[in-house]
Amino acid sequence: MSHRLLLATFEHEDDLIGATTAARRTGLRIVDVFTPYAVHGLERAMGLRPSRLTWVCFVCGMTGALGMLWFEHWTASISWPVNVGGKPWNSLPSDIPVAFEAAVLLAGFGSVFALFGVSRLFPGKTARTVAPRTTDDRFVLVIDETDAAFDADRVREMLEGFDVVETEERVITDRTWFRQRRLSS
């Protein structure tokens, strides 16, 4: 199945956010937005649901902390009790620093690898950009033209209002374009 897409290019992030908000309000389907850097507020304009990455981070961190606490307890007071300065076998304060480090380590690695997994990033992956200048100084909003709400004249008029510098129609057959957008209603 192929999709006809409209690529609208902007020079300023304010215009991009304005156009994205307007497109969403008029019921258009936003396929994706390409920017050279993280634009704050864009996820709200696109209507993206909050990232689930924070939960991955939290669960990994808790796993690291609790797992390491249990492991330290098991090694130092069950499997092979070691007398350190006459302290009790199960001395909680001495376990905290390592548990804290394990929490940080697992939360960090867990978040990064979960991000790589979800966005299908890996070393040596070929970059897929709609336009090379989105890596430099241009912002591109991609709208689905096949969508029922799409009315070419009205969309063009709306985009003109936000100083669009260039529009381009493109037919896309690659379905991965549509895979990762978690748009809320």
Add this chain to the structure above:
Amino acid sequence: MTAAPHAVLSSITRKAAATAVISALLLAACAVAVPGRVWSNLLLAAYYLITVGTGAAVFLALTNVCGAGWNAAFRRVPEAMTGVLPSAGIVLLAVLAARLPEYAWHHHGEHGPGTFWFKEMWLSPPFFAARAVGIVLLWTVFARTLVRNSQRQDTRPEPSGRPVNTAVSAVFLAVFAMTISAAGVDWIMALEPMWFSTIWGVYQFSGLITAALAVMIIACIVLRQRGPLRGVFRDDHLHDLGRLLIGFSCFWMYIWFSQYMLIWYSNIPEETAYFIRRTHGPWGPIVLSSIVLNWLVPFFVLLPRSCKRSERVMLKVAVVVLLGRWVDLYVMIFPPVVGDMPVFGIPEAATILCAGSLSVLLFLRAFLSSETVPRNDPYLSESLQYHA
């Protein structure tokens, strides 16, 4: 512009004034009955307030040296928080002066156990008093300068205040780093002169900045609900203050535990005396509650994004943190003064009410004495459109 918010806030002012008068009378009666307890209560309250006021100045200085623009919209709130400084400083100096001849270290100076020439010199009453005056003066003067330079922009359209304030802020941060260590050691740690902790200064700073952020959050939310900051203080600002609060709450826990663990591990009697007194017997649960209030509650409650953007949740967490700050200082100050049995009664409640209501009055007076929004600030529009 100042007339309208005044009317909305006048009910708070009236209630605070009434509470201040009643609790001050109550406190005066207590001072006759139990002077020792009132003294430690006043030390706690004065130190609490002066660190909150200075913490607000530190927040201003930090954001200035970072070139931060996000906080411009509600910058008058931390600026007004420094309004508590001269009064709290004067009370603190009076409290210290009242007990200067009786501070415990005074009696075992003169080649007593554990003293050597530096400690004797450092804790000699004249030097101690001079340092206290100097620290209070430095904090007040720096905070005043930061606020005055910022408010001068209201009448002068050109953005001249910011570069000057950035330079003042950099000097203040260096001065503050040294003076907070000296202040904490002099006013709190010296209550137990035989005990020492080298992380004490950082520990004092961690509590100071957390409490200052909590006060800032409460003030911003109340002022938004009551009008002056409506449409100015946004959820995005609240979100960032929440991030700072959870971050510095973890910082406090980190420093608290660092101090505890090293003393626990090395197990040297002259160091462990502090914690043995505070973890055995009835003080134990109070130390635990300080950890719950200062770290456990803010950490787990503020983790979700929606909680950091919720007025209701943030208000509650900020109140919990302020309570935690009181318990933290209570555990530092009271054991050497009142002994092994924790006390809480009319003197404590009266001091909290009196200090709280007076600081609300001082805050509102400072807040209403200038424009409630720095309208000529070059960063204002950036701050108003800020996305967290």
